[in-house]
Amino acid sequence: MSPEPKRIHAEFMKTWEEGYVSTRIAYETMHTPCFFLVRGEQLRDEDGRLDRTRIDDFLRATAASAPVFRLRLQRSFLGLTPPAWVPDDDFDLARHVIYADAPVDLATADIRRLAGDDGTLLSIDHPLWRMRVTELTDGDVAIGCVLHHAALDGQSMMKVMTMLTTKAADDDPVGPDDPFAGTRAARATELPVLAAARWWRALPDRAPRAAVRSYLSKPLMKRARRVAGRLLLPLRFDAGGEAARAAALPPRVSAYTRVDYARARQHARDLGGTLSDLLAAAAIGAWDGAKRRVTLRFPVMVTAESGPKARNSVRDISVQADADAPLADRVLAVHEQIAARDETDAPAPSDDAIGFTTVIPWVSRPRYFAGSEVREVIPFPASLGSDELAAVGVIYNGAMTVGANMPARSDIAATLDRIAAQLMPLDDGERP
Incomplete structure (x- = not known):
């Protein structure tokens, strides 16, 4: 058999x-x-x-x-x-x-x-x-x-x-x-057939005329450019060689800091925003560059649970604030810009963004790896080569650890110290 x-x-x-x-x-x-x-x-x-x-x-x-x-x-x-x-x-x-x-x-x-x-x-x-x-x-x-x-x-x-x-x-x-x-894995030659079959099954009206209308609803030239790009990928994947890579991805350094999650969250609420708003505002305030009106990329969720399945369900939008403004003003500015955006149609982020920030919750109780307690989770962002400051915060077991990338010439330790100081409320008797 x-x-x-x-x-x-x-x-x-x-x-x-x-x-x-x-x-x-x-x-x-x-x-x-x-x-x-x-x-x-x-x-x-x-x-x-x-x-x-x-x-x-x-x-x-x-x-x-x-x-x-x-x-x-x-x-x-x-x-x-x-x-x-x-x-x-x-x-x-x-x-x-x-x-x-x-x-x-x-x-x-x-x-x-x-x-x-x-x-x-x-x-x-x-x-x-x-x-x-x-x-x-x-x-x-x-x-x-x-x-x-x-x-x-x-x-x-x-x-x-x-x-x-x-x-x-x-x-x-x-x-x-x-x-x-x-x-088993689908072979390269089987993928077009699979894609066509799934497209046909997804059509609301499985009739030849409706199928033609659906296919022609997207520009044919755009489809052709995509196919050409895939065909030429082996030739252009390493375009420019090591020189292009070195120019696009200059040396960078990474570091991290850790703050109390409950205090940071309450601090954000007291300022009228979320913890994500607070981290973005803190990064803007920690920036010591000449430009004081600072723009950041800010990831937002764009795929509803009932929407199409996607491994990546975020798009970047732009937020900006005055680096010299009080922290409360920066938090409010970031919060209002995010709330005003239509997440399903968010515009492309500004080209002058210095980087990005995001906060990702994990779990509130300890996790274990092969029977051993995970004490801390340290994340680092997938930052662009042009980013001057990129930071991601992960919330785990009562703490938020913020990992950051900056160009190698930067004082990343001092920058993270400034970010961490803004994430925590002022102690009694401490002047604002």
Whole structure:
């Protein structure tokens, strides 16, 4: 008896998401690193050495058992459709997990390297993620994770963090499991056929004349340019070579700070805004550049729950305020600009934005990695090479950790100190 044929699996990218993988510079820019600080006791064997088998088994039951960690990009035949996410039939956990050679001191370590950013690109032929496990000299362990914005936005990245952890130290993950057992990756030649079939099924009126009207409702020249762009992608992906990359992605530094979440949230409310408004206003006030009317990009959600499925459900809008204005005025200005925007039709962000800020909630109670408590989550934004200041705050277990990127010439520590000071209310007796 012949085996049952495997089902074909493909999840098409949205056309606007293709920009994240359209050139080497765009592809590298959208690498998004973060790391957990995890208590190290439970991650060691009887001899006190890092228990790699325990960690690998845990990742096999969590990351390797989650669909998002098993999908790779598949380009379509002749560029007729957007790329699709398909199961990696050659998935190997060892390809995605790196162990550092020796313990490092957190105070002096390269924190982007701790977060998994070692200067190399994620292989586009396999799932777009990488983890780095590093012992720290104080006994803790850093669990770094680089994800890619083409696959996830900030909110869905937090769901991934939940997949990588458990609610309690003694919880056992459901896996290991192959989420794509009984399925296979769609081939490049199959993607146009799949796309056409899904388009036909989605038509409200499945009649030839209605189908023609629906197809012609979008400009044919725009479709042709997209197809041509996909066909030429191998030629233009590395356009300009290393010189173009160096010009577009100058050296940058990253750092982070941590504040009490409840106090920061109440401070934002007292000022008439949200915590996201407050972080944006604080970043504007922390800016020490010559330009004092400061513009930031600000991500907003644009896809309703009932809307079409998309891995990235945010668009950037622009907000601006006077860096020298009182904090309350800046918070109110940011809040009013965000409230006034039609999120479903948000205009493109201003070209003169110095960067962006965003706040992403995770969970309010401790999470555990392979039985060890996650003490802190340190995020870093996927900032553009032209950004002067980009910051992202993640709320976890009563604290908000703000990670930032700035050009290497900047005093990032001083900038983060100014941001943190504005996130907290003034103490009694302290002058405004």
